[in-house]
Amino acid sequence: MVQEELMGTRAAVNGWFTMDDAPPRLIGTQCLSCDSYYFPPQITSCHNPNCTTDAFKHVELSRRGRLWSYTNACYQPPPPFISPTETFQPFAIAAVELDREKMVILGQVTHSVEVEQLHVGMEMELIVETLFEDDDGPVVVYKWAPIPEKP
Amino acid sequence: MNRDVAIVGVGMHPWGKWGRNFVEYGVAAARAALKDANLTWPDVQFVAGGETIRNGYPGYVAGASISRALGWSGAQIASCYGACATGGQAIATARAHILAGLCDVALVVGADAAPKGFFAPQSGERPDDPDWLRFRLLGATNPTYFALSARRRMAMYGSTANDFAAVKTKNAKHGLHNPNARFRKLYTIEDVTNSPMVADPLRLLDICATSDGGAALVLTSMAYARKHTAAPIRLSAAATVTPVFPSADIEMPEFATDSWVSSPRPDPSFRSSIAQAAYQQAGLGPTDIDLAEVYDLSTALELDWYEHIGLCQAGDAESLLRAGDTSIGGRIPVNPSGGLACFGEAVPAQAIAQACELTWQIRGQAQQRQVDDARVGIAVNQGLFGHASSIIIQK
Numbered sequence: 001m002v003q004e005e006l007m008g009t010r011a012a013v014n015g016w017f018t019m020d021d022a023p024p025r026l027i028g029t030q031c032l033s034c035d036s037y038y039f040p041p042q043i044t045s046c047h048n049p050n051c052t053t054d055a056f057k058h059v060e061l062s063r064r065g066r067l068w069s070y071t072n073a074c075y076q077p078p079p080p081f082i083s084p085t086e087t088f089q090p091f092a093i094a095a096v097e098l099d100r101e102k103m104v105i106l107g108q109v110t111h112s113v114e115v116e117q118l119h120v121g122m123e124m125e126l127i128v129e130t131l132f133e134d135d136d137g138p139v140v141v142y143k144w145a146p147i148p149e150k151p
Numbered sequence: 152m153n154r155d156v157a158i159v160g161v162g163m164h165p166w167g168k169w170g171r172n173f174v175e176y177g178v179a180a181a182r183a184a185l186k187d188a189n190l191t192w193p194d195v196q197f198v199a200g201g202e203t204i205r206n207g208y209p210g211y212v213a214g215a216s217i218s219r220a221l222g223w224s225g226a227q228i229a230s231c232y233g234a235c236a237t238g239g240q241a242i243a244t245a246r247a248h249i250l251a252g253l254c255d256v257a258l259v260v261g262a263d264a265a266p267k268g269f270f271a272p273q274s275g276e277r278p279d280d281p282d283w284l285r286f287r288l289l290g291a292t293n294p295t296y297f298a299l300s301a302r303r304r305m306a307m308y309g310s311t312a313n314d315f316a317a318v319k320t321k322n323a324k325h326g327l328h329n330p331n332a333r334f335r336k337l338y339t340i341e342d343v344t345n346s347p348m349v350a351d352p353l354r355l356l357d358i359c360a361t362s363d364g365g366a367a368l369v370l371t372s373m374a375y376a377r378k379h380t381a382a383p384i385r386l387s388a389a390a391t392v393t394p395v396f397p398s399a400d401i402e403m404p405e406f407a408t409d410s411w412v413s414s415p416r417p418d419p420s421f422r423s424s425i426a427q428a429a430y431q432q433a434g435l436g437p438t439d440i441d442l443a444e445v446y447d448l449s450t451a452l453e454l455d456w457y458e459h460i461g462l463c464q465a466g467d468a469e470s471l472l473r474a475g476d477t478s479i480g481g482r483i484p485v486n487p488s489g490g491l492a493c494f495g496e497a498v499p500a501q502a503i504a505q506a507c508e509l510t511w512q513i514r515g516q517a518q519q520r521q522v523d524d525a526r527v528g529i530a531v532n533q534g535l536f537g538h539a540s541s542i543i544i545q546k
Contacts, residue, residue: 012288013278036397037410047396048413069306069401071298071350073290078271080287093289095299095401103410104401106299108289115351120306131288141288 009140012131016040017142018060024128025060026105026142032057037101061105064147065096067122068104072115082132084111094144096124110145123147154432156249157376157383158544160188160369161507164262166333166362166494173206176365177217177262180500184258184367189379193224195369196254199241201261201499202232204273213499217260227254235446235532236391237261238366238502239540243389245370255375261499262365269293270361272404282404282535289406294358294449296403298350301451305352308466310454314473315357316343318450319492321478326489328519331504333362334493343450357450362495366503368510384510387435388543390428394421403535421539426460426531429541435527437461440483442512442522444505446532447490457485460531460541484522487512502540505530509544 011019016039018025028039031046033053043056076088083089092109109118110129124144131141162183164176177200185192200214209216214230227248231240238261245257269292277283285291304310319338326332338356346355376383394402395417397409402421419427430436437460445456454468462483463471471477477485488494488508491501509528511517517525531541 013284031413034413036413039407047409049396050414069299069303071295071302071352072348073292073295073350074348075269077286077290077292078269079274080272080276080283081290082287091290093291093295093299101410102412103408104399105407106285106289106291106401106405120302 009138010136012139012141017126017128019128023063024126024142025063026126028059028061028101029056030059031055037061037103039103039105062098062100063126065098065105065124067118067120067124068095068097069120070094070109070115070118084130084132092118094118094124096144108141108143110143113146118146122149154250155373155385155387156246157371157373158368158386158506158510159371159376159380159383160184160186160190161510162187162367163331163504163507164365165331166364166497169363171264171363173203173210173213173262173264173363173365174216174220176264176363176500177213177260177367178220180262180365180367181217181221181258181260184369188369190256190369192221194256195224195226195258197227197245197248197257198229199245199257199259200228200230201237201241201503202230203263203499204232205266206264213261217262233391233538233540234534234536235496235498236502236534236538236540237499238504239389239532239542240391242368242386242503242506242542243391243540246386246389249370249372255372257370258367259370259503260365260367261503263497263499264363265361265497281406285404285406292350293403294350294353296401297358297449297452298353299401300455301353301449302351304451304455308469310451310469312344312352313340314454314469315353315450316340317472318447318453319343319356321472322447322486322490322492325479325487325520326493329489329493332489332493333360333495353449353451359448359491360495362497364494364497364500364504366500366507368503368506382546384513385545386542387545388429388432388541390425390432390541392424392428392539393537395424402537420459422455422459422533425533425539425541426529429529429531429543433543435543439527440529441525442484442487442509442528444486444488444490444508444528444530447486447492448496450492453485453490456531460529479520479522487517487520487522502530502532505532506542506544513544513546
């Protein structure tokens with residue numbers, strides 16, 4: 001998605017991903033004491049049982065990772081899911097492992113990619129795309145997209 | 152130290168979509184368990200009820216709702232919630248009361264009336280609740296998580312859709328004559344692989360349904376049981392462990408795993424730690440087990456459980472299944488009841504139903520689905536938000 005299209009759009013959730021001119025990044029937090037990363041961002045009580053800190057910094061997470069697993073939704077999920085199209089279209093969901101952060105993060109897959117085009121281990125990249133539209137226009141969310149592989 | 156308590160009565164209300172109040176199923180199961188125990192309701196000193204979150208306030212206080220329906224008798228009470236492990240928590244709570252000497256006779260009961268289709272989060276705008284957010288932002292239903300785990304298994308171990316389907320055909324055969332099962336029908340591999348895709352690679356017949364049902368146990372101290380029966384069945388473990396940080400599995404309803412930057416991923420994994428805790432409590436190991444009831448939310452997940460309860464090494468579950476080892480008549484039958492494949496999930500009753508099945512099997516009362524020489528059984532399950540339970544029952 002071209003970044004100009006993001007101007008004036010609203011995020012489906014606040015503070016989980018960047019929406020500036022640069023390529024989108026997930027926003028996580030990192031414990032200042034034990035270095036553990038968190039997504040979605042959390043700023044209270046590090047989950048490491050050997051760490052008692054409450055001090056975190058916000059960090060942008062790696063834009064790219066490897067596909068850990070994937071699936072799709074062939075039937076419309078129940079509310080609060082909102083279908084972006086009048087007739088429900090199946091969409092894929094990816095679990096992507098980030099090398100630096102050593103964690104796996106779930107996201108929808110860009111609407112243009114079907115499950116048959118995915119395989120475990122392929123490189124994926126973060127994008128921002130429409131989740132649904134309401135009376136005030138599009139509402140966007142982070143998604144994963146495969147990076148075209150070199151021949 | 153011996154930590155056995157006795158199972159002196161078991162009872163169930165058949166699983167189905169009956170469209171009635173959950174309390175009715177709980178009362179029917181409780182009465183059946185008390186009759187089986189040759190005890191009466193006023194004999195019960197402690198009630199552990201499994202909560203249901205889909206039936207309003209009476210569901211949150213299920214122990215009280217069912218006790219009131221049976222007639223207030225002054226018994227002490229607890230209502231427990233642990234998602235799919237709710238029944239396991241109720242069992243563990245009742246067992247602890249008996250072992251602490253706080254009561255001699257306890258009733259464990261759970262019942263549910265489930266809606267049709269996908270489980271959905273509680274209603275209203277609740278953007279601070281990850282269970283609400285996963286539906287809004289990801290469209291991730293429960294089968295989404297089952298499917299991610301199934302696809303990962305295929306990539307790691309080369310499992311096929313036919314392997315998954317073979318779990319369903321096995322369990323369908325097991326449950327065919329189970330009077331408490333909801334689905335009593337044989338299926339072929341093709342029936343499963345031709346059923347509609349729900350969450351790739353899982354199809355409709357790979358995924359458990361949601362059901363109405365009720366199950367109950369009467370637990371007593373060993374001393375009390377010996378006065379009433381010559382050979383009481385023993386509950387030797389009831390483990391309800393939580394994960395260890397950093398949890399590296401994507402668990403419902405989370406958006407991400409923990410980060411394993413600061414500490415290595417735990418070994419054993421969470422799912423393996425559940426059965427290990429039960430083995431440790433009972434002083435037994437996987438080679439002592441004659442049969443198992445595992446939580447087959449999906450066909451693929453049943454294969455994961457073979458490994459997590461120690462029946463084989465990681466990646467070998469398909470070999471066990473194909474060799475017929477986990478069928479009735481095989482070396483270590485798994486889900487002789489028919490499992491969730493034949494029952495569908497009645498959340499707060501399910502772990503209690505597993506205990507009922509193990510008890511019937513070990514007593515030799517399982518009729519057409521009887522496992523030969525069943526002496527020791529394990530049941531294991533896992534629920535969202537880090538819940539799990541495992542029990543071991545023996546002669």
